[in-house]
Amino acid sequence: MLTPQWLDQLRSRTTLSAVVGRSVRLQKAGREHRACCPFHNENSPSFYVNDEKGFYHCFGCGAHGDAIRWMTDHQGLAFMDAVKELAAEAGLDVPAPDPQAAKAAEKRDSLHDVMAAAQEWFKANLSVPEGDVGRTYLGTRGFDAHTVQRFGFGYAPEGRQSLKQALSRFPEAMLIEAGLRIEVDGRDPYDRFRGRLMLPIEDARGRVIAFGGRILAKDKTDAPKYLNSPDTPLFDKGRTLYNLHRAAPAARQSGRMVVVEGYMDVVAMAAAGIAECVAPLGTALTEHQIEMLWRHVETPILCFDGDKAGQRAAMRAITRALPLLRPAHSLRIVRLPEGLDPDDLIKAKGARAMEALLSEPKSLVEVLWEAERDAVPLSTPEDKAGLKARLMAHVETIQNPDIASLYRRELQDRYSEFAFPKRESRWQPNAGGGFQQVRQGAGPRGKWNGKPTPAPSTPESLSRLNARYSPGGTRDGLSAAVIAGLIRWPALLVRHAEALARTPGLDPRFALLIDCCHASGTLESVRLETILRANGAEPPRSSEYSDFPFGFLGADGDPEKSAEELTQAIQLLIERPVLEAALKTATERHEREFTDETFAEQQRLRERKLEFDSRLRQMATRHASS
CATH class of the missing domain: 3.90.980.10 (DNA primase, catalytic core, N-terminal domain)
Structure with a gap:
């Protein structure tokens, strides 16, 4: 007896266009092949072969099937003869009868x-x-x-x-x-x-x-x-999609597949003329059902009710899909108006209203961002840090490394824009090709009269900036490496400037870079170095960061990989003072109170600090050896 698993393996090892192409002249058409249908007479081609999905289909007569069906329906072979012939070509042994x-x-x-x-x-x-x-x-x-x-x-x-x-x-x-x-x-x-x-x-x-x-x-x-x-x-409810046998042919014509929450929603959609709809059966969308959908379309649309249950269903589907994502395969999400299901919307506003919603679905990453952003109030720094932790936890579940990297960057950009709104820049390009400060306002506490003034050029001006932006700021190898990286890749300044501006105790040179990062015009490495020198600061020398030979400092660094590595280094730099301050506070409290509770808290933070140092060493070592 041939199991479904073995037959699926046979189909996956068979290139359908090669099998059909032996007797039908196929022409390449994008990702598919097309020809005049061999099952009925026609003058223009309506017969398509799709190797990715493993089926052929004629939009004229409806002929449809896989490689085995082709061998039986077109070549006239018996089922077992067709299987044996395809198995021999694929190098598979036909299982003995069980x-x-x-x-x-x-x-x-x-x-x-x-x-x-x-x-x-x-x-x-x-x-x-x-x-x-x-x-x-x-x-x-x-x-x-x-x-x-x-x-x-x-x-x-x-x-x-x-x-x-x-x-x-x-x-x-x-x-x-x-x-x-x-x-x-x-x-x-x-x-x-x-x-x-x-x-x-x-x-x-x-x-x-x-x-x-x-x-x-x-x-x-x-x-x-x-x-x-x-x-x-x-x-098996986790491996079944209601209405798939009707929706699949309709999806091949429309190019989309719509997933709704229940079978009565499917019937309501079909009655309104939207035939390519399926539904899970009493459970959240499973991994197997997502794979089933991807066999028919690359980005199925999930249509959820506008209530809280619908929102929870959307998040369950997203978390199931994230580990499975692969190039060109994802989900799109449509959320109905609150309190309405598909039947309610169609009755109230007609099928056109539903079609309008389906024509503008949101991407999976956008819905993931919105759901986590709106999950809890974000009124404190700790709340915002929790948002970032939740987003990165989702990213860690993505198995495809390229997609994980792109999701990490996209979500970090959205988070930075949300958590650190842009402030007005105090630097503008000047006629000499450098930058000048634009200080606006008037009144007490040293505010300015709005006239542009030359950039300060004495060491004393740097001291004032140090006191204003980075009181107690210190220099160290990690800071020097990040500054050198930002000078080498100045486009990343805009992305990380606000997070760095809110980090206490940084190297004073960060203040100068942050002040010019939002200036109009393109930031260039030579201009950033000029601004540092004009304010009495020198760009980092290689000796300052010799213990941190990160890949983004190399002369021939790959831009995408360098951006990823520099982002990781900045995250460590931002995390360090927070961790050190917490450890200092815990140590002082333990010295005052000397209880089991204060000792446990101090030890916990010490372990976190050791883990942090270990991560930093591993990161630097990894980049040095790569």
Whole structure:
């Protein structure tokens, strides 16, 4: 017996365009190949082969399939002959027959018969007098007869033994295994679905594998509003997307796939003409379901309700997707107006309103930023630091290193812009090619009259800046390395200036660089060096940072890698005084109080300081050896 896993492996090792190209002349069309359809006569090509997704499709006659289907439908081979031929070309051995697997497949086939019979019975119940309550509900939803017929709505009557009596030709054990009956110790089995509007859940081939039921009696407040089948040999809710067999062909034409929260949302969207919709089944979107979506489109759209539950569902989907991200594959997010689901919006404003929302989805990184930014009040520095920690924790889950690096940079830029708003620059370019200070305002405390003045050029002016911006500022190798890096890569000054400006005890030369970083015009290394010298300060010499041979100081550094390394060094520089101040405070408190609590706090901070020093050494060593 061939397992689905083995067949997937065979498909992944087969280049579909090479197989089809043996008998059909294909032309390259972007990421796909196209040709006139071999299954019907046509003059213009509407037959496409997609190697990434592993299927062919004709938009004229609807022919669709994978490599195995091509060999059976076009080449006329039997299924096993097609598999053996493709396996030989792919270097795979066809598994020997497995009696247990064959028995399991036979059981699945039998359960499919049970589910098909149950679906026919549910549908028939909807048209009899007892099903009037179901028809009335469908009328309130505005679903027309075509929609009701297309999605296979039915009705489960109230009786606890009604389904058993209707499907008496099947053994009780099969009805229980199919999830249609419930077996409880010490009690007789009874029907799972009673007094509910029924909706079949189908697999990718359109076969019924489970059911969803909506309760109709208003007085049953203790019963769940929606009830789905349990997991069975046919049904795994984490690996199933409702309506995929209908949505996939529609998605191939529209180029998009929309994920909504529930199957009734899917029906409402389809009734409004938006056919490429699917839904998970009572759980957050799983990793497997995300991969299933990516087989059809690279960036599916997740459409969530505008309430808090919808926001939580969006974040759960994002956290599931982050580790899986790969080039060109992501998620886009649409959030409905608060208090509305898709059916509400369509009824209130029409299908055009929904289409308008779907046409402007937000990127995954944008929604992640907004969700974490708005999660808690950000009224203190500690709150803002917590925001950054949460964002970086998300980045750490991304397995693709290129995407992780880009997310880190994007989120750091957004965080810096939010936490450190730009201030007005006091430096402007002058006619001589250098910079001059522009000091504005008048009044007490040494404010200026608004006229440009030449940049100060004496060591005393640097002393005044030291006292004003970096009281007690000290020089050390890490500071010198970062200053040299900012001079070498001046474009990064704008990104990090505000964070550095709020860091106490830094090398006084940072104040001069910070003051000119927002000046109009392009910052250049030679101009930054000129400003330092004009104010009595020298650019760092290599001897100052010889213990920190970072990669961003090299003569042939890669701009992207250097920006990443310099950002890491700046983060360490900013973290250091905060950690040292906390350790100093804890030590002074312990010397005063001398308790177990103060000792534990002091030791904890000492360990953090040792970890910090170790990280700094490892970073410098890594760059030196790379």
